[in-house]
Amino acid sequence: MSVALVAFSAGCGASDGGASGDHVTITLSGPNQWNNSSDSFGKAWDKLIAGFEAAEPNITVKTTVLPANSWTDTLSTQLSAGTAPNLVFQQAPHKPDQVVALDKYLQEPNPYIPENKHWIDNFNSAHFGTGNERSLDANGHYTYVPFNLTSLGIYRNDTLLKKAGVTSDISTFDDLMNACTKIKAAGFTPMAMDSGANAADWTFWSLGSMLLRKYAGKVNVFDSAGNPGTARQVTQKGLAKAVLTGELSATSTPEVKDMLKLTKQLYDTCATPNWSGVAAGSAGDEFSGGKAGFIFSTSFYSSWLDGVGFKYSTMPFPTVTTSDSEYADGSVAQFGASDGGTSYMVSATTKGSELAASIKFLQYVTSAKGGQAWLDATGAIPSTLDAKTPATAAGLLRGKWSETPPIKFFTKAPKAKSGQNVYEGYLIGSKSLDAQAEQMETDSMAGWKEVATASGWTDDWAK
Template sequence: MHSTSSRRSRRTIAAVTGSAVLALLATACTGTNDAGGNDDSASGKDVTITFWHGWSQDSEVKAIDANIAAFEKAHPNIHVKAVGNIADDKVNQSLRAGGADAPDVVSSFTTNNVGMFCSTKAFADLKPFLAKDGIDAAKTFPAAMLNYTQFEGDQCSLPLLGDAFGLYYNKAAFAKAGITSAPKTFSEFAAAATALTVPDGNGFKQLGFMPLYHGYESSTEHFLGQWGPSYFDGSGKSNLASDPKVAAMLNWQKGLVDSLGGYDKLDKYRSTFGEEFSAKNPFHTGQVAMAIDGEWRTASLAENKPDFEWATAPFPVPDDQLATYGRGYQTGTIVGIASSSKKQAAAWELVKYLTTDTDAVVSFANAIHNLPSTFDALNSPKLISDDNFKTFLDIAKNQHSGTTPPSVNGGAYIVSLQNLGYAYESGEQKDLAAGLTATAKEIDAAIAQAK
């Protein structure tokens, strides 16, 4: 995972390119899938495996290379050829083509594509490997992380670090507005957002919170994570029009847009924001007093040092779900074994090490400021943390935290919901019930076409 500008493009591309990725995966080579060892690496034979990943920054590459070096030291007969800065479209093309140049192990930032990786058998089912080594996945990985690495019973990937979303707030602005603690419910949040907003002519000197879906990280799925919706019913049909939590979220967000000045005024102010992953981020500059963001922001703020004190807390929850406070939306990086690989035994040893070795997970998390992805690593005394980062560790451990479920056509359903959100917040779509019904039908038709 990146703590750079590529992170947001990762989330956007993950949702937008689902159908294109599926077209590639549909004809992917599907090799053997056994946990018995098909490359003689277990007997000491020298084996070289190829590992493709998306990390590209020098610090990130240095961190993953350090873990690979530690793995090779522990497994002297398994050699790893690591190739970084690989996007999913290239992965899918290579898996489709197969051959000696195809990767054996693949890491992806795109959790939305897990449903396709699993359903097309582009990635091998890891359940036999886990069973062979006596690894209980449910006791090893937090539930939300485990959920976004499997599809319809196929555990075709495992978590490799994670992200969680919470609330960042300006302590100086809070004190000036007389707010003594972070809001826990959405009614408290709305009151705080209003109290923290300082008008300036037709704009703002300071905005309490930017609720628009085009704002940084204020997406439909991140907000919905605080409600715990059911995106699909038991038969796999879209549940967006039937689950009242979805309409509740959209109405909450629209109410916040209207109360803070309306869509046009907010969108004009949004156009003044600097780049998200820079010192010109609107929270860094004080243009907004509260923001929804991931754990990586703690490192950015520590580096850029804004001229005010700041703190983190879980993002608020609906008033009638106060018992779930502490939850948050989660996503992360996944890693799997190419079904076309002829070196799956050696590939599994690398995957197992990267995802379940506590020291490996902790050292990687420390290096790139992401969340560990196992229970043991989350509780490790070697984990570097402070009160602000601990917020996100607690979100990752929270039993109510959730994610968006995998789908056979990737994140296309998230794009459909987001498009409805854009139309509803701007006033283009005035009948929410009708919009939800049409969106659910659109999602069902797209999924049916993809199968």
């Protein structure tokens, strides 16, 4: 996240404490995105750490793997209490003053990249950095750096699909429902789905990229700095204003209820029976074990599939047509490669030599010198220009799916519900469609009000 605090040559590799011989230990905590281990992010991560410690012998990096069902609460509590580790997974709920603003560091050289003058220049600006408003927090600051980009997609077990008689192309939502029905009839799980929130969010947002597109021009009223204007994608401030003024509403914007209905249809038709009772994280094992036809996952899920005994491929989320929703207008699904993969912040309590060491670790990972082998092993998409995209990730970047839509969704869970499956009641049948929409509206109002307050916006609609 930050740049070197002292200028040095990439070749010399001396740490901040190197001149004095002092040893520095920095800590990093986050959820495990690559396997089900409670101890390690995997062999590729361990090699990455070893490579950094070899380059910087006076710095030790200690990694803590946090449980998938509690990491958000753990890190948010630690950030609030001032007890957070030095490096914190970026998606942890936090206030701007709980992390280090990295703007000035990103303007300094990354010593692990030859002839680099500004660290930020090596990032793919289509997804992070200069000109990309999504990279900034609500106050217009950089507060994290991405180790990789992530792209989502639906993985297909082509061997299983053939056994189930699914031989035609799957390009529409209706095609997917028909395929799931055939797979279920053949005795397999159509789509591996655990009790976590990710797949529900990804489904809902993919639907939103099509059905909500028509509203983007109306609510795109702020530039990336928060001033009146427009941005490439609707900013947080634009979405907050739209929700808090009622321009967009989970109860009165009709597309939202159709998005909920289609999400439930996918779960009812394709997901594991009684999916809410399946342990978080088990979906990946079900698909890699050859028991499911599909799984919705990220680009680095391919690292789970090394050596599997079946052929697999990937595809974008299918297109919603007028046979699925009266609000469909022919738009295809978009998600876009984004910097929401493995991204880390520096906690505000990190000072002195620990801050310098934390910055150096972030620089090392976001260089081909340090990060390429890890990207190759995990199938992750590089966030930087000097690294290459692994072949296993290339299929998730094709067509419009690889482009970020101007608007995916506008609902916002309050901090207390971060990481939860906010659609769960409706998906398992314990809450009606109207009740679910009303709950989402209440949550969105509260969530965006929190953002407005934390961001210090003084506009009348934000008060």
